[in-house]
Amino acid sequence: MAIPSLKQWQRNILFAFHNDCSPSCNTPRARTLLASHIIQKHIHMDTGTHIKGPTIVWFRKSLRLHDNPTLQRAVQLASELFPLFILDPYYINPDKIGFQRFRFMLECMKDLDHSLRKYQSKLLVIYGEPVNVLENCCKTWKCSYLCFEKDSDIYSRNRDEKVLQRMKGLGVQCFVESGHTLYDLDMLVAKLNGNSPPTQMTSFLKFIEQIGPPPKPIETVRNIPPLRKELLSSISISKVPEIEEIPGYELITEPTPCPFQGGESKALERMQQALNREQGKWIVRFSKPHTSPVSLDPPSTTVLSPYIKCGALSVRLFFWELKRVEDSFSVKTKPPVSLIGQLYWREHFYLLGYTIPHFDQIQGNPLCKTIPWEHRQEWFQAWEQAQTGYPFIDAAMTQLKQWGWLHHLTRHVVACFLTRGDLWISWEKGKETFEKYLIDGDWSINAANWMWLSCSAFFTRYFRVYSPIAFPKKYDPHGNYIRYFLPVLRNMPNKYIYEPWKAPLKVQKEVNCILGKDYPLPIVDHEEMKKRNIQKMIQVFQNKS
Known part of the structure; x- marks a missing residue:
């Protein structure tokens, strides 16, 4: 052909x-x-x-x-x-x-x-x-x-x-x-000796401890032979295209300049910046749960996941560079919350995706709990198009499309909102949206995290629901994150920035944002949906389906 x-x-x-x-x-x-x-x-x-x-x-x-x-x-x-x-x-x-x-x-x-x-x-x-x-x-x-x-x-x-x-x-x-990956996945499968892979992180860490550290990175390849042009004339070959040359993309206007530029050189530069931050102290103090979902410049994490996902940065190189920095300090955070712990999370989910059938879907997935989700297309579209009427959710979904990246806690909030928290829509729909837009969208990690946040696997504390109001307010009481991604709310007083529907009409007119016209009213009542959905989850877990 x-x-x-x-x-x-x-x-x-x-x-x-x-x-x-x-x-x-x-x-x-x-x-x-x-x-x-x-x-x-x-x-x-x-x-x-x-x-x-x-x-x-x-x-x-x-x-x-x-x-x-x-x-x-x-x-x-x-x-x-x-x-x-x-x-x-x-x-x-x-x-x-x-x-x-x-x-x-x-x-x-x-x-x-x-x-x-x-x-x-x-x-x-x-x-x-x-x-x-x-x-x-x-x-x-x-x-x-x-x-x-x-x-x-x-x-x-x-x-x-x-x-x-x-x-x-x-x-x-x-x-x-x-x-x-850090390890050859087939080697990990062989080390299981016919047993199922560990589904809990504590068990996975014990498994990895028995195996030992991953292989060290090999030297950079420098003896690449030149390519003779005369060998290429018989096949139609293109240079790396511009995005507007690709069918379908030429009609899309870039949402906004993204602060993250791809490539190996940028990856290595960004890695060095992280390793050198505060002379290494930032690395050894890093604890993922304590990072901020609303820090933008600089972000509170490394934002190296897109480079690792595309392979512009070797995960093994990053592991051993982290190890080098950690070894120079006597006190440091440890897996699973440390930066090395984040690489182990990645490896864990890769192994599960490699060995568990139908890992990215509900049907036929032995790990995934069957939950009777309901699909309301208008609710799903409102979530995906940043029109839920909840400013933090809408700011996050705007950031997703404009930047192609979200802090992990922000991902948690919007995922919980779509599934068990508010809208009761299947995690498979959210997974597809993240897979489309995230520059670090990784097949197994994306599926695992959506199962986790929806309490379909891994996580069983269904009564812990992220509030789209109280949770982000802890990190950003003035709503600067919302003001950045939702200009329509930029002048809303602090008192109403997370709940603009409570602003008197006089205030709405003063800030040129009329609810229901310039910005949508909430599509659901969070507290009401939270109570209703917790009752549904109780039934699901009692049935052990």
Whole structure:
């Protein structure tokens, strides 16, 4: 199959997205052990000597040169190295991936391309379905090897299985390396000895303690062979595109300049700033529950999660840099609240997503409690479009779209509000929204956190409900966060900033914000919904469904 040019792809993408390029949402999930090892029969993991040959290194995540085992392996094998990124129509759709999330990924790609060009190479960008693109490239470039990084979400595993089968038919050897997690997930599965993975963090920490620290990062790859341009003429290859060149995105106006720019260089710079903050004291005092959800400049956390998610920053490098700083202090916070603890949370949820069937949905998920959620489309749209009438919720959902990022406690509040707190809408709907807009949207972490906040798994204290009024007021009594993201309320007196519906009409006129006209009235009564929903949760837990 010929690989389409950018213009051809632009014409066909909307059709392809709804045809066989997209996996069915009902794709069967493999059972735990099979899912963990489904691709092993096709992978060449030996470390013996191989005759050098034309090699594709297929970048998906790990958009970096430092601590990149996949790139290191490819360089070792390559007589000619083809650094390839495939823009998969399954993902490249504005209904699935929001503006800021896509922008951040493109910035990571551009930064990687800039680094490769220092070695007279570049990132080759091709648009199309990965199996067909890779087959065409391997045939055209007469490739001996294909190297890519192990992925853990269900779509990627199904895609990689198809790729490996096709490569086997072509006689192309595949090397699949672990580099996106602290540990090789298959190694963790093997260490379970057939047991179920721990579902509580305390048990996971004990499990990790028995295994020992993760591998240290490898050296930055610096011996990248130059790319001969004459080898590329037979395939339509694009440079890293601008977002407005992608179908559907050209009509979207950037919500607002995002303070977080993607790329390996920005990731390393941001990591160093965090490590050096207060000469390391900030690192060793860090306690995630005590950070502020309304601190914007600077944020009260590292905001390194988007870079780790895209692989612009190695999670192993960050772990060992944190360890280096921590080892120089005698007193420090510890997991699960410390910064290293946050990396363990990530690893924990990755392992669960890798081993538990249907992890990102309710049906067929053995970990997820079945709760009879009700869907009211007008309520869901009000939540997603920042029109609930609760200023903190609406400011948070505005920040989500404008920045593509939220503090974890802010995520907690809006997730609780959508599900068990107020609207009683399924966590699956919220998960999809976060997956679309978050620049750090990570498949397993996103699903796990939504299950947690909705009391569908992990967390059982359903009587603890976040108030959209009292909770944020503790951190921000003057409502500066609300004023920043909701200009319509900028002049509202402090007394009414969290409950503007209580402002007398005279005050509303004075600040040019009439409730029900300039800003919506609350779609529900929080206290009433909280009481009603707690009673529902009591029934759910009594039934042990």
